[in-house]
Amino acid sequence: MWREIERGGDLGLLVEAPDGKALFEQCRRALYELLFGALPAKAAGSAWSVLLEGADDEELAVAWFNELLFLLETGRGCLISSRYAYDPSGPSLAVEGRLVMAPALPTLAIKAATYGGLRLDPGPPVRLEITFDL
Amino acid sequence: MALPLERIDGLRWLLPRRYRAAMLVPGMIYGDEALVGALEGDLALEQIANVASLPGIVGYSLAMPDVHQGYGFPIGAVAAFDEDEGIISPGGVGYDISCGVRLMVSSVTVEEVTGRLEALAQSLFSAVPSGVGSRGALSLSAKDLQKVLAHGARWAVEKGFGDGHDLTRIEEGGFLDGADGSALSQRALDRGRDQLGTLGSGNHFIEVQAVEALFDTPRAWAWGLREGAVVVLIHCGSRGLGHQVCDDALKAMNRIKGPSAVPVPDRQLCCAPLRSEEGRRYLAAMRAAANFALANRQVIGWKVREVFRSLGLSDLRLLYDVSHNTAHVETHVAEGKRRRLCVHRKGATRALPPGHAALPAELRPLGQPVLVPGSMGTASYVLAGTERGAEETFASTCHGAGRRLSRQAAKAATAGRTWPAAWHDRGSSSSPNGPRL
Numbered sequence: 001m002w003r004e005i006e007r008g009g010d011l012g013l014l015v016e017a018p019d020g021k022a023l024f025e026q027c028r029r030a031l032y033e034l035l036f037g038a039l040p041a042k043a044a045g046s047a048w049s050v051l052l053e054g055a056d057d058e059e060l061a062v063a064w065f066n067e068l069l070f071l072l073e074t075g076r077g078c079l080i081s082s083r084y085a086y087d088p089s090g091p092s093l094a095v096e097g098r099l100v101m102a103p104a105l106p107t108l109a110i111k112a113a114t115y116g117g118l119r120l121d122p123g124p125p126v127r128l129e130i131t132f133d134l
Numbered sequence: 135m136a137l138p139l140e141r142i143d144g145l146r147w148l149l150p151r152r153y154r155a156a157m158l159v160p161g162m163i164y165g166d167e168a169l170v171g172a173l174e175g176d177l178a179l180e181q182i183a184n185v186a187s188l189p190g191i192v193g194y195s196l197a198m199p200d201v202h203q204g205y206g207f208p209i210g211a212v213a214a215f216d217e218d219e220g221i222i223s224p225g226g227v228g229y230d231i232s233c234g235v236r237l238m239v240s241s242v243t244v245e246e247v248t249g250r251l252e253a254l255a256q257s258l259f260s261a262v263p264s265g266v267g268s269r270g271a272l273s274l275s276a277k278d279l280q281k282v283l284a285h286g287a288r289w290a291v292e293k294g295f296g297d298g299h300d301l302t303r304i305e306e307g308g309f310l311d312g313a314d315g316s317a318l319s320q321r322a323l324d325r326g327r328d329q330l331g332t333l334g335s336g337n338h339f340i341e342v343q344a345v346e347a348l349f350d351t352p353r354a355w356a357w358g359l360r361e362g363a364v365v366v367l368i369h370c371g372s373r374g375l376g377h378q379v380c381d382d383a384l385k386a387m388n389r390i391k392g393p394s395a396v397p398v399p400d401r402q403l404c405c406a407p408l409r410s411e412e413g414r415r416y417l418a419a420m421r422a423a424a425n426f427a428l429a430n431r432q433v434i435g436w437k438v439r440e441v442f443r444s445l446g447l448s449d450l451r452l453l454y455d456v457s458h459n460t461a462h463v464e465t466h467v468a469e470g471k472r473r474r475l476c477v478h479r480k481g482a483t484r485a486l487p488p489g490h491a492a493l494p495a496e497l498r499p500l501g502q503p504v505l506v507p508g509s510m511g512t513a514s515y516v517l518a519g520t521e522r523g524a525e526e527t528f529a530s531t532c533h534g535a536g537r538r539l540s541r542q543a544a545k546a547a548t549a550g551r552t553w554p555a556a557w558h559d560r561g562s563s564s565s566p567n568g569p570r571l
Contacts, residue, residue: 008540109335114180115401
């Protein structure tokens with residue numbers, strides 16, 4: 001589940017998931033649905049992977065959104081499916097997935113996920129409040 | 135709720151040190167009653183107090199009339215830190231490093247473009263890629279990108295995007311010394327490689343304007359501004375490259391341990407001593423990103439000139455180009471003595487007074503042209519730097535339109551309306567990337 005929340009002139013999102021690992025998948029879905037609408041059925045795409053590290057889960061969430069925005073901005077595409085390996089000791093997040101071309105230009109211009117007003121409630125359910133610079 | 139401010143005079147409001155124990159200096163807000171009253175419910179006051187608590191701050195934590203909450207520092211913030219004992223903060227510069235404005239003046243009259251606005255708008259839209267992730271104007275090799283990061287607008291002029299006179303009308307002569315492209319991450323370089331000469335998204339724009347009124351005719355004439363003449367105002371910055379430099383620095387500074395660590399109440403406010411390795415590295419990277427922004431506006435300005443030429447309109451001359459998201463190490467008189475200070479201006483414009491050595495000879499007698507864009511469809515202003523401003527605000531002023539509505543409130547207020555319809559009613563032509571807020 002995700003929805004927009006009030007963040008002044010910027011974009012705020014509340015993302016909710018049953019647990020920490022599911023939260024990262026929900027973040028991916030939220031960003032896609034916000035920018036392009038409903039997620040398409042799985043497509044072939046090209047293999048892609050990344051390892052993200054953070055000082056804590058909040059930083060990891062910011063890094064994950066910024067990774068997704070980087071893929072879009074540089075024309076690499078959208079992550080269409082993904083598998084996650086979350087290690088809470090770092091914490092770190094390893095993601096494998098498949099990239100496809102973005103279905104259209106995103107009409108909402110998001111520049112970066114930020115630490116402003118960042119809040120992660122470990123739950124359950126896990127709730128992330130995050131602000132994006134537009 | 136009454137704001138915790140003491141009124142000094144009609145346009146100055148003090149946030150006293152007693153507001154919070156950690157404050158090292160007071161806050162000072164510039165604005166009339168309406169502007170300051172609008173701060174109620176905004177986090178800007180807390181952010182002004184946070185900035186006032188950072189080590190090495192000198193004078194006041196200053197807020198310009200367009201202040202509103204930002205990330206870490208508020209937008210519209212000016213804060214100067216001692217070069218030896220102070221800090222540098224990426225949150226005090228902002229994500230869009232060296233975002234700024236350039237004004238190009240012309241002798242083209244409004245009558246000459248009337249009836250051709252649509253063609254002009256479409257030509258500009260074609261010549262300058264815009265929108266999120268826009269790219270393709272120029273694709274730089276790794277070597278050329280490093281030259282851009284080192285030489286800024288000078289690189290652009292050497293490549294034929296403009297002439298030597300342009301460089302005299304850009305702050306710092308078109309590039310910041312002390313930039314280090316090797317301080318940028320590969321990701322920052324990847325983001326910048328294809329983005330030079332692109333406008334980007336958000337509130338960035340190219341606006342064709344008409345000079346409506348002159349308030350100081352001799353100065354305006356000296357600057358090439360004539361009533362009824364067409365001018366072009368460009369607003370953009372360092373694109374994804376600058377964002378990545380900021381993001382990388384936030385990560386690095388939030389992880390500092392040991393003597394260089396500065397405890398802060400907000401991660402976006404993270405900082406490092408200016409003399410620390412992390413501080414020096416950010417300063418060098420920030421200058422490189424600023425050079426990218428200066429080159430970007432130079433290339434865009436050249437493309438706009440080409441569009442005007444292609445339509446048979448006379449040439450555009452650069453009046454001035456100035457950034458409003460920067461940190462410059464400058465000399466100011468503070469607390470009775472000349473000091474080297476790292477002046478953070480986030481959503482604030484440098485405004486050098488008449489006679490300042492950093493101004494080119496032809497602008498020095500009249501002071502720096504200060505460019506203040508308005509919101510879409512409202513007036514922009516060209517001001518001049520003053521001695522009083524130099525003394526009170528480290529030679530700084532506002533940077534343009536502030537924020538009166540939250541995004542969600544604006545969505546509600548504009549539901550069912552589209553921008554183009556409203557614009558056409560006013561006789562304007564525009565090509566926004568989309569009506570969505």
